[in-house]
Amino acid sequence: RKEVEQDPGPFNVPEGATVAFNCTYSNSASQSFFWYRQDCRKEPKLLMSVYSSGNEDGRFTAQLNRASQYISLLIRDSKLSDSATYLCVVNRGSNNNDMRFGAGTRLTVKP
């Protein structure tokens, strides 16, 4: 079993749709959690950190459930520019950046 698992998709949605991605992780000692976005043949870029209380950044909402070892990302009012691969990232280090990435979920937003 992979340490970080995501539904690979692809998710094909129309503009304006709401889409949700889920991610599970296996290491209960994981320290911090992130969503990164990666465009085709580009480097990953931080989308948002994920906190236990849940956090929102504009159209994006991230949630963490430590008990279930589950992370989610909700995108509201999808834009064409949201088309990308979304990577769930779990940092299992105590004092280092031992970041474990999921394989990513591919999103395509269509007109």
Added chain:
Amino acid sequence: DAGVTQSPTHLIKTRGQHVTLRCSPISGHKSVSWYQQVLGQGPQFIFQYYEKEERGRGNFPDRFSARQFPNYSSELNVNALLLGDSALYLCASSTRGTTTDTQYFGPGTRLTVL
């Protein structure tokens, strides 16, 4: 400000050869991490360095080694290349390399092993 830079951008090698990849972190960042991303997968952690010391190592063979220089730039070395080493090699930098630090990725070096 300049972001993380990596060189070269592309590289083609043959099996058994050696390769050196280079990374310059964002100014003021003291931690550098290396990742390997195979097509269709997420990046896999190889190494983290902070203040020239290795702070973390992923599950990679001893053919992979790295170092960090006094100016915080870093090199990743891979010996005895295998076909399976073909991948995008990403470098990321952060200020202190702790669990909550944001990592910023460079554009990567695309290595092809023939």
